[in-house]
Amino acid sequence: MTAAPYGPGIPGVAGFLVERGPELHRLRTAVGRLAAHRRSSPLVLAGTRGAGLSALVDVAVAEADAIGIAAAVARCTPAEADLPYGVVTQLAAQLAGVGQPLPLRLLGAPARAAVPGLCAEFLDLARTRPLVLAVDDVHWADPASRRWLGGLARRAGQAPLLLVTAGAIEQPRPPATVLRVRPLGEQAVRELIAVRCGRPADPGFAEGVTRATGGSPAVLRVVLDRFARLDLPPTTEHLAEVVEHAAEVVGDRAVPVLDRLPADALALVRAMAVYGDAGDLDFVRALAPLGRRSADASLALLVRLGLVPPGERPVLGPAVATRVLAGMPAGARADLARRAAELGHRIALPDDRLAALVVQAPPLHTEWAVHTLRAAAVRRPAGEAAALLARALREDVPAQRAEVLVDLARAESSARREVSTRRLEEVLLGAGPEVPDRVLVAAADLLQTGGDAQAADRAIAVACARRPDQPALAAIGWLAANDSAGEPVLPAPVTTRADQLADPVLASVAGWRLAMRGRHRDRAREFALAALTGQGQDAPHGPRILACRVLRCTGDLAEAVAGLDDVVADARRAGARQTAAQALLERARCELARGGLTRAAADLAAAQVELPADRWHPRLLPALAGLTAVRALVEGDVTEAERVLAGPLPPAATGGAAWAQYQYARGCLRLALADPVGALPPLLDCGRVLTVRRQTSPALSAWRSMAAIAHAGAGQTRAAADQVRDAVGRARAWGEPATHGLTHLLAAYTGHDTRTHLRAAVGLLAASPARVHRALAAREAESARGAAGATHELSTEDRRVAQLAAAGRSNADIARLLALGTRTVESRLTGIYRALGLSGRRALAAVFRPPVVLG
Incomplete structure (x- = not known):
């Protein structure tokens, strides 16, 4: 050309x-x-x-x-x-x-x-x-x-x-x-860019410039002249600067035209500016208001003057619309926006379209405006949803204020956590009789799952005092009190079994109270399944996650994962990103429990996409770090686990139940590094955090079994035997085969009665969905026939060398850690292999390195 x-x-x-x-x-x-x-x-x-x-x-x-x-x-x-x-x-x-x-x-x-x-x-x-x-x-x-x-x-x-x-x-x-004469096409614009900038443009850059300028040579001249003076390459990374400048040029060129428009055309263009980019000429004509002939003539003029591009659904560009609205007196602009919103409501515009009109208008003080803004917020990203809901608050409709506050707190929970907490506290602390029970339950659920258990405990207690006949609210308050390790301000509600099965919140809490103590597994499962049956997408998310956790403890992993799939989808639909992240975290635990390492990794990554780590509540952050480290250890990646656990945590991180998961991961890491003495403090602290909260079930954490292995490795055989006896007894009482079998499997690594524990583990895990543990027990039982019985003949120093080698340490590392020569380490390893009848480090790991399990 x-x-x-x-x-x-x-x-x-x-x-x-x-x-x-x-x-x-x-x-x-x-x-x-x-x-x-x-x-x-x-x-x-x-x-x-x-x-x-x-x-x-x-x-x-x-x-x-x-x-x-x-x-x-x-x-x-x-x-x-x-x-x-x-x-x-x-x-x-x-x-x-x-x-x-x-x-x-x-x-x-x-x-x-x-x-x-x-x-x-x-x-x-x-x-x-x-x-x-x-x-x-x-x-x-x-x-x-x-x-x-x-x-x-x-x-x-x-x-x-x-x-x-x-x-x-x-x-x-x-x-x-x-x-x-038509506007220039993309190929022509590409040629102009190449001549003016002295180099060819990226395809995306040329396309973006064409779209931003509308192919107008007059706009292109100004825009490309300025861009050329900046001496930047015409690449997509610099497109935003051109687009912004093009909008300014288009808007500036519109001003003198707008000043000369006849009255009908001016009324039409103002109506179009308020209505936005939907291009509904019938609506704009009614808003102006103009007759069809006058509106059509005015539109034709606007097109000829370049204010409106030709097409079946003509719209004003954003830059022109901004200039139009800026040129209107404030009162006239507000009145036009109000009339547009009211007209949109009368003709039943879709919620998204009507919400855009309501946002421009002054407060209308109507329930339909609040309803419209709330409905539109559901389908928006968190930031946009928060803006719509903040505007809904300005409507000042008392009957809907509490519901709007809960919606707004949900939208703000990821980016403005403290503000979100204050809004929920306002709902719970100031709720009058006009606030429905379901709104109070939703506020309590959001506050409890948000991580600040102490604030939730206090606020829910006040709300319960005003609503003593609301057991679901009291049940969530009990959860908050349990997580904060404090005595409940109000006692747990007294309800019948029929009540608990009928109410999903009561059912989930009842199931959890049994599961966390390791009692009545079948009844706990019944409650958990009832909590997940027949719930709509608006049901409280926290109790549903809790019910899935109960099902994980009862061994019903498929049901737990299916329930969590629904929670993740519903939480995302509601804009509850914090809740979605927690559901993904629980789903990752379920996947680890059944050996789905790849799916667990994907869920952990998705949880951090949903809610970046720097936005997690400090009391919940240890759960994320702990589970990420445990997953790495299960895969044998000790270096990655060290990296995760070396990251700093805020001081408040130690205050919640999630701290137990972090300490468990630290203890497992020390065991993987053949440091049983260093593993004991975090493992015992894990037990302390859980015991204070009466969460004593072995299905929740294997800390007793791992502590027994650490005691044994430190030479504290009596303490190891006591922990094994306690763990096996609790697992037997709970009655879930996978938990019971895994407890026996881990007990085998204490070196006491190894073959008996492995036989029990193989039998219990035979039908378990935890296929990794099932295979591991069978392999360990086979290995134990040859080597495990001879390990007691090793000296303390040889055992230490063997444990470090099993953990993957090189001979040079072992020599440095034990202050030995490298050749001494090589000699000792050769003697260990000969004494145990093993062929190398992989076989050694099967004898000395305990498996890392979810805890």
């Missing part, structure tokens, strides 16, 4: 005349025909403002000058739109400058005489010498000049005169020839 060598503009692409081949050919042909045959017909260059019509006008004048034809050009502006015969006087002045004066005797005469008389003067001049007359931006011509142009066009065939008019004008009548 070759640029035309005419008109002002970029060298080589003068006047931005790329993609203008047909128009240039017609102009040259018309001028050549005038010179050769002294014949012509009027030419109309029709297009929107900024489409490059001025450059084409310059081409016509330049072609005439090049072959010696007299030419004159008039450029209309808004400032001269009221000056009678402004076009005539401009053309006459230019012709006088080249020795072709016109008397203009009838300039001040009535139109009936002036128009034909002035036409005759120009036609007489053309008969003496061919003449090219060009009028640019004819849409700004004054009424008298437009009448004269119409008369001249009808008479132009009477003399060798070529009349070229350009602008956003209506379809002219014959005999004029109309050249429709």
Whole structure:
């Protein structure tokens, strides 16, 4: 594509005349025909403002000058739109400058005489010498000049005169020839960028520039000139700067046009600015308000003036809409926005569309406005949802205030955790009789699952004192008190078994109270399944996660994962990102329990996408770090576990039940590093945190079994035996085969009665969904037949060397840690292999390195 060598503009692409081949050919042909045959017909260059019509006008004048034809050009502006015969006087002045004066005797005469008389003067001049007359931006011509142009066009065939008019004008009548000038396409814009910037543009950059400028040569000229001065490469990373500048240019170009619009067009464009980008002409017409004929004519004018792009659903661009609204008096703007919202409500606009109108309006103090904003917020990202709900609060409808506060707290829970907590406390502490019970339960659930158990305990206790007949609220309060390790301010509600099975919150809490103590497994399962049955997506999320945790403890992993799938989907739909993250964390625990390491890793990653680690409540953060480290240890990646656990935690992290999971991971890491003495403090602290909260079930944590292994490794055989006896007894009482079998499996690593424990583990895990543990028990039982019985013959120092080698330490590491020579370590390992009948480190690991299990 070759640029035309005419008109002002970029060298080589003068006047931005790329993609203008047909128009240039017609102009040259018309001028050549005038010179050769002294014949012509009027030419109309029709297009929107900024489409490059001025450059084409310059081409016509330049072609005439090049072959010696007299030419004159008039450029209309808004400032001269009221000056009678402004076009005539401009053309006459230019012709006088080249020795072709016109008397203009009838300039001040009535139109009936002036128009034909002035036409005759120009036609007489053309008969003496061919003449090219060009009028640019004819849409700004004054009424008298437009009448004269119409008369001249009808008479132009009477003399060798070529009349070229350009602008956003209506379809002219014959005999004029109309050249429709379209905006530039992406390929043309790409060429202009390459010439102006001296290098080719990225495809995404060219596409973005085309979209931002609308292919307008006038806008492109300004935008590319500025971008070239910045000396930046035309790549997508710099597109935002161009888009922002293009919006400014488009908006600035609209201002003088807006100032000259007739009343109907101004009313229409204001209505369009308020309505936004939906392009519903019927709505805009009713809002203006205008009749169909007037609205259609006004819209056609807006399109011709370049304020509205042509199309079936014409809309204002954001930059133009901003200028329109900014130019309105504040009162008029507020009144128009109010009328738009009320009209939208009357005709039942969709919630999203209606909410956009309500946001612009002053408070309407109506329930439908609150309902609309809440409904629209459900489908928005958290930040946008929070803005809509904050606007809903300004409606000041007392009957819905508490519900809006809960919705807003949910939307803010990830980015503004403290603010979210205060809003929920406001609901619970200040709830009057007008607040429904379900709203209080929802507020309590959000506050409890948010991590601040102490604040939840206090606020829920106050709400319970006002609503003593609301057992679900009291049940969530009991959970908060248990997590904060404090005595409940109010006792747990006294309910019947039938009540508990009927209410999902009561059912989940009842199941949890049994599971955490390791009692009545079948009944705990019954409660958990009841809590998940028949719940809608709006049911409290925290109790549902708790019910899934109970099912994990009862060994019903498939049911637990299915329940958590629903919670994650419902929490995301409700914008409860914090709750979704916790559900993903619990699902990762379930996947680890059944050996799905890849799925567990995916859930852990998804939890941090849902809620980045720096936004987790300090009391919940240890659970994330602890589970991430345990997963790494299960995969044998000790280095990754060390990295995770080396990260700093806030001081408040030690205050919640999640601290037990972190300490468990630290203890397992020390065992993996063959440091049983170092493993004991965190493992025993894990037990302390859980015992204080009466969470004593071995299905929740294997801390007793891991502590027994650490005691054994430290030479404390009696303490190890006591822990094994306690763990096995509790697992037997709970009665879940996987938990019971895993307890026996871990007991085998204490070195006492190894084969008995492994036989029990193999039998109990035979039908367990924990396939990894099942396979591990069988393998360990096979290995124990040859090696485990001989481990007691090793010296304390040899056992230490063997444990470090089993943990994956190199000979050099072992030598450094035990202050031995490298050759001494090699010699001892050779003796250990011979004594135990083992072939290498992998076999050694099977004897000395205990498995890491979920805890």
